[in-house]
Amino acid sequence: MSIAVFASGSGSNFQTLVEESRRQQWPLPIRLLVCDKPGAKVLERAEQLGVPAVSVSPKEFVDKAAFEAFLLSELSKHQIEWIVLAGYMRLIGSTLLEAYPWRIVNIHPSLLPAFPGKNAIEQAVEYGVKVSGVTVHFVDAGMDTGPIIAQVPVQLDEQDNVESFAAKIHQAEHRLYPEVVYRLITGAVTAPGRIG
Ligand code: GRF
Numbered sequence: 267m268s269i270a271v272f273a274s275g276s277g278s279n280f281q282t283l284v285e286e287s288r289r290q291q292w293p294l295p296i297r298l299l300v301c302d303k304p305g306a307k308v309l310e311r312a313e314q315l316g317v318p319a320v321s322v323s324p325k326e327f328v329d330k331a332a333f334e335a336f337l338l339s340e341l342s343k344h345q346i347e348w349i350v351l352a353g354y355m356r357l358i359g360s361t362l363l364e365a366y367p368w369r370i371v372n373i374h375p376s377l378l379p380a381f382p383g384k385n386a387i388e389q390a391v392e393y394g395v396k397v398s399g400v401t402v403h404f405v406d407a408g409m410d411t412g413p414i415i416a417q418v419p420v421q422l423d424e425q426d427n428v429e430s431f432a433a434k435i436h437q438a439e440h441r442l443y444p445e446v447v448y449r450l451i452t453g454a455v456t457a458p459g460r461i462g
Contacts, residue, residue, distance in 0.1 A: 267294055268296065268298070268346055269287075269347065269348045269349075269350055269447070270296070270299070270346040270348070270350070271296055271349075271350045272299075272302070272350070272354035273299065273300075273301055273306070273308040273352045273353045274302055274308070274353045274355040274356070275303070275306055276306075276307045276313070277306070277311045277353070277438055277441065279373060280299060280308050280352050281315065282440040282443065283444055283447060284315045286444035287447075290444075292349060292448060292451060297317070297345075297346065298318055298340070298346060298356050299319040299320070300322075300339070301318075301319060301320070302322065302324055303355075304321045304323055309321055318344070320337070324356070328422060331360075331361050335361055338361060347451075348370075348451060349362070349369060349370040349371075350443075351371065351373070351405065352373060352443070354372075356406070357409060358370060363407060368458065369457075370404070370405040371402060371404055371447065371450065372402070373402050374386060374400070374401045375436075375439065376398050377397070377400075377401060377417055379397040379410075379411075382409055382410035382411070387435055388428055390431070391422065391426070396421065396422055397419050397422065398419075399419040400415055400417065400438045401414055401416070402415045402416045402427065402442060402446045403415055403447050404415075416442060420435055420438050421434075
């Protein structure tokens with residue numbers, strides 16, 4: 267049994283998760299990266315870290331169901347039990363949701379339900395909030411709508427701009443995400459409606 271990380275971009279969260287999982291010797295290792303953007307930086311990180319990667323564009327498939335059916339076959343090859351989204355810029359469809367009920371989690375760079383969707387960091391800075399933060403939640407069919415597992419606030423200071431605030435947010439993500447994923451895979455946190 268193992269964990270897959272899905273990512274589309276830079277992959278700083280992916281790297282931190284892999285490093286922390288190894289440092290803390292998690293009972294389930296991160297055995298697969300799924301990337302839907304061929305050429306994304308996260309693929310270089312996977313190579314450096316020695317994590318097998320599946321790099322596949324949804325454009326190669328007739329529809330989302332066919333794309334996810336392919337992913338499902340890759341996941342079962344690696345006996346994946348948990349899917350951890352880390353900057354995966356695509357909604358999860360019914361094929362994966364049904365195969366992994368409450369076994370897919372996501373991290374979002376705001377205090378949901380504020381600023382869902384893309385560019386949450388920019389949205390928070392533009393709005394002029396004094397506090398935003400990071401949310402880890404179970405994934406459902408909506409955009410950043412699943413049940414919340416953990417949140418941490420991050421203060422936006424007068425002198426912050428998008429860049430400096432993004433750096434603070436990422437720092438908070440890199441602390442929070444490994445901790446929450448560890449608690450999930452060890453059963454310290456359970457899914458909504460599940461007993462035990
Ligand atoms: C993070 O801010 C995460 O919250 C969001 O996408 C970003 C991914 O960053 N969902 P990285 O690719 O892990 O550096």
